[in-house]
Amino acid sequence: MKHFEEQFATLSVADHEPPSLQQMRQMAFDRFKEIGFPQQSWEAWRFTNVKEVQKSDFRLAAGKDLPAGSNEAEDRLQIPTLLFVNGHYQPDLSTVPRGLTVNTLLESYKVDAKLVTNGYEGGTSPFAVLNTAMMNSGLHLHFSDAFDADSAVRFLYLTTKLSEPIMNHPRLVVDVAESAQATIIEEYRGDDEYSYWNNALTILRAGRNSQLNHIRIQNESTSASHLGTTFYKVPTDGTVHGSYLSSGSTLHRHDVNVTLSGQGADVTLNGLCLTRESQHADHNIIMDHASENVTSRMLFKYILSDKSSGVFNGRAVVRQDAQKIDANQANNNLLLSGDALMNSNPQLEIYADDVRCTHGSTTGQISEDALFYLRSRGLNSLSARALLINGFANEVIEEIKNDSVKEFTRNLLESWLDGVTHG
Amino acid sequence: MLEIKNLHVSVEDKMILNGIDLTVNAGELHAIMGPNGSGKSTLAHVIAGREIFDVTEGTIVYNGKDLLDMDPEERALEGVFMSYQYPAVIPGVNLAYFMKAAVNAVRKHRGEPEIDAVDFLSFIKEKLDEVEMDEAYLKRAVNDGFSGGEKKRNEILQMLTLDPSLAVLDETDSGLDIDAVRIVADGVNKFRRDNKAVMVITHYQRILQYMDPDVVHVLMDGRIVRSGGKNLAHELEDKGYSWLREETTV
Numbered sequence: 241m242k243h244f245e246e247q248f249a250t251l252s253v254a255d256h257e258p259p260s261l262q263q264m265r266q267m268a269f270d271r272f273k274e275i276g277f278p279q280q281s282w283e284a285w286r287f288t289n290v291k292e293v294q295k296s297d298f299r300l301a302a303g304k305d306l307p308a309g310s311n312e313a314e315d316r317l318q319i320p321t322l323l324f325v326n327g328h329y330q331p332d333l334s335t336v337p338r339g340l341t342v343n344t345l346l347e348s349y350k351v352d353a354k355l356v357t358n359g360y361e362g363g364t365s366p367f368a369v370l371n372t373a374m375m376n377s378g379l380h381l382h383f384s385d386a387f388d389a390d391s392a393v394r395f396l397y398l399t400t401k402l403s404e405p406i407m408n409h410p411r412l413v414v415d416v417a418e419s420a421q422a423t424i425i426e427e428y429r430g431d432d433e434y435s436y437w438n439n440a441l442t443i444l445r446a447g448r449n450s451q452l453n454h455i456r457i458q459n460e461s462t463s464a465s466h467l468g469t470t471f472y473k474v475p476t477d478g479t480v481h482g483s484y485l486s487s488g489s490t491l492h493r494h495d496v497n498v499t500l501s502g503q504g505a506d507v508t509l510n511g512l513c514l515t516r517e518s519q520h521a522d523h524n525i526i527m528d529h530a531s532e533n534v535t536s537r538m539l540f541k542y543i544l545s546d547k548s549s550g551v552f553n554g555r556a557v558v559r560q561d562a563q564k565i566d567a568n569q570a571n572n573n574l575l576l577s578g579d580a581l582m583n584s585n586p587q588l589e590i591y592a593d594d595v596r597c598t599h600g601s602t603t604g605q606i607s608e609d610a611l612f613y614l615r616s617r618g619l620n621s622l623s624a625r626a627l628l629i630n631g632f633a634n635e636v637i638e639e640i641k642n643d644s645v646k647e648f649t650r651n652l653l654e655s656w657l658d659g660v661t662h663g
Numbered sequence: 664m665l666e667i668k669n670l671h672v673s674v675e676d677k678m679i680l681n682g683i684d685l686t687v688n689a690g691e692l693h694a695i696m697g698p699n700g701s702g703k704s705t706l707a708h709v710i711a712g713r714e715i716f717d718v719t720e721g722t723i724v725y726n727g728k729d730l731l732d733m734d735p736e737e738r739a740l741e742g743v744f745m746s747y748q749y750p751a752v753i754p755g756v757n758l759a760y761f762m763k764a765a766v767n768a769v770r771k772h773r774g775e776p777e778i779d780a781v782d783f784l785s786f787i788k789e790k791l792d793e794v795e796m797d798e799a800y801l802k803r804a805v806n807d808g809f810s811g812g813e814k815k816r817n818e819i820l821q822m823l824t825l826d827p828s829l830a831v832l833d834e835t836d837s838g839l840d841i842d843a844v845r846i847v848a849d850g851v852n853k854f855r856r857d858n859k860a861v862m863v864i865t866h867y868q869r870i871l872q873y874m875d876p877d878v879v880h881v882l883m884d885g886r887i888v889r890s891g892g893k894n895l896a897h898e899l900e901d902k903g904y905s906w907l908r909e910e911t912t913v
Contacts, residue, residue: 616738
């Protein structure tokens with residue numbers, strides 16, 4: 241904890257901030273000290289160990305961490321991108337499409353503190369309060385109804401060419417105007433051998449009758465740790481469709497809190513999670529049905545190989561006055577190795593009586609019957625396995641609301657499988 | 664084409680086949696009949712190459728090659744096809760994609776170029792017509808949510824599409840209504856040629872009414888206890904299997 245106190249004291253961005261924001265950071269940091277790092281005795285952290293981030297001396301990213309030379313995204317996704325490199329926004333390398341307003345967190349804070357804070361300085365999640373205390377990069381995006389519904393914009397948080405282990409506490413805040421339609425791709429990527437840590441917090445507020453597609457790609461370096469907390473606020477007739485793809489980082493934990501607060505709100509969250517070697521991936525999702533006549537779906541699929549491990553905790557909460565809701569959640573997991581481990585725990589917490597809720601979970605290996613069936617049609621063992629694994633993932637991939645990302649994901653899975661089956 | 668000699672097979676140390684001798688020549692259709700548990704399905708699976716069965720004794724020679732020495736996929740590429748009694752479900756993989764992969768695996772093995780998407784589509788549509796399946800099936804996941812009859816027609820579709828040399832049909836008629844039995848039998852009849860062989864494994868002689876078997880074998884307790892012409896099937900329909908059991912034990 242001493243190390244974090246030292247780091248908190250060095251937070252240079254805070255110097256130019258209004259006193260109220262500095263106070264809020266202090267309050268959040270005090271709260272973090274009070275809560276401490278999660279213990280495995282805590283129910284929500286039973287299977288996930290954060291010693292890696294607790295013991296390492298990650299330094300807050302500074303100006304000197306921005307590598308010289310070109311820092312372009314250098315990838316195949318042809319999507320307007322808001323680029324961060326090692327925690328630094330690169331406006332000159334970023335594209336802001338029509339219908340999107342981009343502000344720094346400080347700019348928005350000065351307009352209205354609630355736009356970027358939303359009360360997360362006093363919560364119970366240690367990493368959310370730590371993000372509030374230390375948020376050192378990020379943006380506030382506002383989508384108006386002039387945004388082209390068929391297009392997308394990407395928030396790309398790249399970590400590259402490090403000279404020593406750093407940490408960042410990025411915050412992305414997204415507001416979607418009433419009746420607007422937007423697709424935001426939130427991508428974290430790293431290509432460095434150094435260990436680093438991103439502790440991200442994302443707030444997405446859909447407008448009434450708006451439609452928000454949120455694609456979240458976690459493709460950090462395999463020596464990194466990635467902790468994320470995502471909040472969704474979905475009001476009357478708001479629709480949110482989320483697709484999470486993850487294959488990076490050695491430790492990955494994603495806490496998701498969804499509030500469906502008005503009639504007609506509809507939320508879908510899908511996930512495809514690939515783990516290998518000693519990677520650990522954990523999704524902890526709370527879907528809070530706080531209004532009547534709302535619908536939600538969760539479908540999370542994990543493919544685990546080697547000695548990797550996964551955790552899925554999905555909790556659908558239906559409040560007492562939230563009648564006529566329809567909620568279902570499914571978690572299906574495929575173990576490619578006898579040493580891989582999955583803990584799955586879908587839960588329902590229902591206080592209303594006129595609801596339709598389903599949940600289910602399966603964890604298994606590739607079906608020998610199916611494998612033999614394909615081989616007896618002439619496919620070799622490797623292609624047959626790949627076909628079955630692709631088939632397993634397809635249900636999630638098909639639902640991705642962006643064709644470039646869909647293609648990207650298929651390629652990602654293909655190269656991931658090459659690594660798994662040959663290596 | 665297929666020569667089985669003294670085949671002994673066990674699964675988990677339980678003997679299932681106790682010395683099968685069977686020769687199937689090109690152009691022939693053999694029916695293998697027998698009561699439940701006689702080893703009919705085991706025979707089909709051993710020909711296809713299922714690894715859970717242990718061949719403890721005997722040989723299978725297919726077109727001059729040691730079949731038992733080949734992987735399941737190698738057998739398929741060399742022209743051995745099995746139609747399953749319970750075809751596996753392949754979630755998330757649509758029929759078109761699967762069939763194209765299988766067709767191209769065979770073409771590659773034969774040294775032919777891969778078939779392109781347009782040619783494949785017109786080719787597969789022709790085959791769908793032959794088994795009275797709608798084009799919509801191409802977009803559905805293989806056998807996922809298919810009824811019993813749909814699964815069996817899909818097996819025959821695959822047989823006609825992959826065009827093997829030896830087709831082994833394991834109880835393809837079981838659980839089918841009379842129209843579906845006719846479609847399956849028509850498919851088999853379209854498949855038959857001088858250079859093809861068919862083994863129809865069945866519990867009932869019903870499907871044989873629509874086919875013209877050259878030889879009918881009766882399998883009991885892991886042995887072929889009798890072989891004969893088409894009339895043997897009628898005899899079994901009238902008398903059941905018990906009279907044969909009594910005769911063979913005497």
